[in-house]
Amino acid sequence: MGEEGTLAAAEVVLIMNSFRSNRRAFHDSLRLRKLLDWRLVDYIVVDINSEMHTGETQDRVLLEHWKTYGVLRPEPGTEGNSGRCMTPQVLFDGISVGGLLDVQDLEEEDLLDGVIDGQLCPSCQTARTGSTDEQPNCEGCGAALFKLVPREYLAHGAVMVFRAGQRVNEEYQEYEGDGAEEEGEQAQAAEEPETQNE
Incomplete structure (x- = not known):
């Protein structure tokens, strides 16, 4: 639970497409981001376009896991x-x-804030009596409620978290250098003594 008497906010994940060739998906993704930004909610962005990048990205790993x-x-x-x-x-x-x-339908029916705040089940919109950790299944429809993104992904910036249009977690540290620079410096240092001895 969050503050006394209130439920913790729901984990919000936006699966979006930043690839502009699919205009509908791209523009709908931007509209959803604006809607979530306007609500000042923390939300996790998983970009399906990252599947086109080479190598394993956390977005790709999560998407494959969720598809499975x-x-x-x-x-x-x-x-x-x-x-x-x-x-x-x-x-x-x-x-x-x-x-x-x-x-948008949830918003027009005045249900979106309740779902975001963790007060309503996202599946059937009935009232929830406990947080996801305390009550893993909805009492109304039986839907399994759980956090999709491991907490360490959030802490280490493996996925992007936004609030009001700004990224609120740090960049993923593993991507700040692949070790090639260090290897190059070590190789250069190993060569220098030989050069000095000549």
């Missing part, structure tokens, strides 16, 4: 977990509520 366990909604017209995931989509405590129109 059926957490993500598939793109309409694709089959099950083997297809692409719908972008954008928003997940609250491990439950996908859908894309831009679905989130």
Whole structure:
């Protein structure tokens, strides 16, 4: 629980697409970010476009894991977990509520703040009586509620967390150098004594 008598806020994950060639997904992603920014909620951004980058990124690892366990909604017209995931989509405590129109519907029905605050189940919008840690299943619909992103990913900046349009966690430290510079400096230092002796 957060403050006494209140539930902790839900974990909010935005699956977005920063690749501009898919204009609908790109613009819907921006609209969802603005909607979440306006609400001053901390939200985790997982960019599906990072799948196009070479190597393993934390976004890619998380997306593959979530696809395997059926957490993500598939793109309409694709089959099950083997297809692409719908972008954008928003997940609250491990439950996908859908894309831009679905989130706007929650807002118009005055349910979005309750879901964000952890007061309402993201699946059936019934009142929750405990936090995700205290009550892992909704009493109304039985939906499993859980945190998708490991806390160490947040602490070490492996995923991006935003509030009001600003990143609130540090850059991932592992990416600040791949060791090649150090290896080059060590090789140069090893060569210098030989050069001085000549």
